[in-house]
Amino acid sequence: DQQVKQNSPSLSVQEGRISILNCDYTNSMFDYFLWYKKYPAEGPTFLISISSIKDKNEDGRFTVFLNKSAKHLSLHIVPSQPGDSAVYFCAASGDTGGFKTIFGAGTRLFVKA
Amino acid sequence: NAGVMQNPRHLVRRRGQEARLRCSPMKGHSHVYWYRQLPEEGLKFMVYLQKENIIDESGMPKERFSAEFPKEGPSILRIQQVVRGDSAAYFCASSPGEGLYEQYFGPGTRLTVT
Numbered sequence: 227d228q229q230v231k232q233n234s235p236s237l238s239v240q241e242g243r244i245s246i247l248n249c250d251y252t253n254s255m256f257d258y259f260l261w262y263k264k265y266p267a268e269g270p271t272f273l274i275s276i277s278s279i280k281d282k283n284e285d286g287r288f289t290v291f292l293n294k295s296a297k298h299l300s301l302h303i304v305p306s307q308p309g310d311s312a313v314y315f316c317a318a319s320g321d322t323g324g325f326k327t328i329f330g331a332g333t334r335l336f337v338k339a
Numbered sequence: 340n341a342g343v344m345q346n347p348r349h350l351v352r353r354r355g356q357e358a359r360l361r362c363s364p365m366k367g368h369s370h371v372y373w374y375r376q377l378p379e380e381g382l383k384f385m386v387y388l389q390k391e392n393i394i395d396e397s398g399m400p401k402e403r404f405s406a407e408f409p410k411e412g413p414s415i416l417r418i419q420q421v422v423r424g425d426s427a428a429y430f431c432a433s434s435p436g437e438g439l440y441e442q443y444f445g446p447g448t449r450l451t452v453t
Contacts, residue, residue: 269343269345326398328384329384330381331380
């Protein structure tokens with residue numbers, strides 16, 4: 227039962243261009259969404275989050291957009307840098323009978339110099 | 340300001356042995372989460388604990404797996420009678436509260452069952 231889906235296992239982008247990572251969810255009780263970044267052999271690190279009362283949150287080069295009606299969120303990175311190459315996980319949480327956070331399978335981003 | 344600490348970083352066990360994974364949350368955090376990541380897969384929630392209490396263990400297999408977070412000391416994830424399918428990276432995360440908080444992850448323990 228995949229409640230959080232990241233349908234693109236990988237994405238390749240040229241340095242300086244925009245990276246767009248997508249995420250879909252199925253549980254309408256989710257009301258808090260997060261993006262994490264993970265390098266090999268390290269734990270995930272928190273990147274940016276958005277509450278369901280907003281449709282956009284921006285932090286430097288990173289912007290997360292939330293479309294509640296479509297149950298879809300996206301992470302935009304602009305401009306993309308080679309150091310952004312990593313696996314990006316979308317995650318969702320809320321009062322779903324517990325407060326566990328559900329993670330997507332991840333999208334591996336390659337930023338080419 | 341130490342982050343979440345996990346040890347050991349790598350653990351090799353033969354089938355049938357016990358694996359014990361430790362997690363020390365960030366200072367001031369009283370909420371701990373354990374996740375498992377199989378190769379080429381995402382993070383799967385296992386268990387959520389507060390000090391001395393298991394809040395949600397819905398992601399943890401009913402057999403052989405247990406977790407605790409005692410009043411003093413680290414959180415422990417214990418896997419008894421390990422099998423090859425238990426080989427994975429196990430990540431611990433902590434947060435200052437429940438609900439709408441980001442989680443801070445440790446570097447993980449990579450368990451290999453031979």
